[in-house]
Amino acid sequence: MAQSLEEWYKSMPIITRTYLTLSFVTTAGCALELISPFSVYFNARLIVQKFQLWRLVTNFFFFGSLGLDFLFHMFFLARYCKLLEEGSFRNRTADFFWMLVFGAGLLSCIAPFVHVQFLGSSLTFMMVYVWGRRNESVNMSFLGLFHFNAPWLPWVLLAFSFLLGSSPVVDLLGMVAGHVYYFLEDVYPTMTRRISPPNGRRLLKTPGAIRALFERVEANVSTPHAHAM
Numbered sequence: 001m002a003q004s005l006e007e008w009y010k011s012m013p014i015i016t017r018t019y020l021t022l023s024f025v026t027t028a029g030c031a032l033e034l035i036s037p038f039s040v041y042f043n044a045r046l047i048v049q050k051f052q053l054w055r056l057v058t059n060f061f062f063f064g065s066l067g068l069d070f071l072f073h074m075f076f077l078a079r080y081c082k083l084l085e086e087g088s089f090r091n092r093t094a095d096f097f098w099m100l101v102f103g104a105g106l107l108s109c110i111a112p113f114v115h116v117q118f119l120g121s122s123l124t125f126m127m128v129y130v131w132g133r134r135n136e137s138v139n140m141s142f143l144g145l146f147h148f149n150a151p152w153l154p155w156v157l158l159a160f161s162f163l164l165g166s167s168p169v170v171d172l173l174g175m176v177a178g179h180v181y182y183f184l185e186d187v188y189p190t191m192t193r194r195i196s197p198p199n200g201r202r203l204l205k206t207p208g209a210i211r212a213l214f215e216r217v218e219a220n221v222s223t224p225h226a227h228a229m
Helices: 005-010 014-031 044-049 055-061 068-086 093-114 120-134 150-163 169-191 208-222
Strands: 139-142 146-149
Touching: 014 055, 014 068, 014 093, 044 055, 055 093, 055 120, 068 093, 068 120, 093 120, 093 169, 093 208, 120 150, 120 169, 139 150, 146 150, 150 169
Parallel strands: none
Antiparallel strands: 139 146
């Protein structure tokens, strides 16, 4: 039996569902002129001088006009965010959230130098990159034309986007952030395993405060509420 839209939405893990919802609400709000894109875009000067700190977050939720490009980005956001959260980050919600925080922070540091105001697509591309590197044996195809392994997926999407006339800068930013995370979290600990056994040195260990926060949230979700008689 086909899964309904409501069932599909509710089946998403918490981070994926939250990010997808905020992205849809923000983008739709701008399209309906309930929100102005000028109030959510990334601007380092306004953040530092005017203390408009919300821009550090809101710029990741705007994906342009409601059209085919928006649906394309929502598909990849929902798919690869969910694959990561239910795959290599299964039962590690705090670690997955910390990956997104790290990626968002790194992208925000680079953005002023490349004049990018909205970083949601870059963060999505980061997730695609990390998923690909952690699933190297997965075979994929592009429009049924040719086959490749998962690590090549970001490059295929980058080439396709470039052929359509889009700037490669946004996608490349996501790939850079994804590679930095992959190296620090997956490669570097392996390199240092002999020095610091058994798991090597982890430079991106999730802070205890974030871990405690998600443990509390998960405990509240899993604990059934008592019903009045």
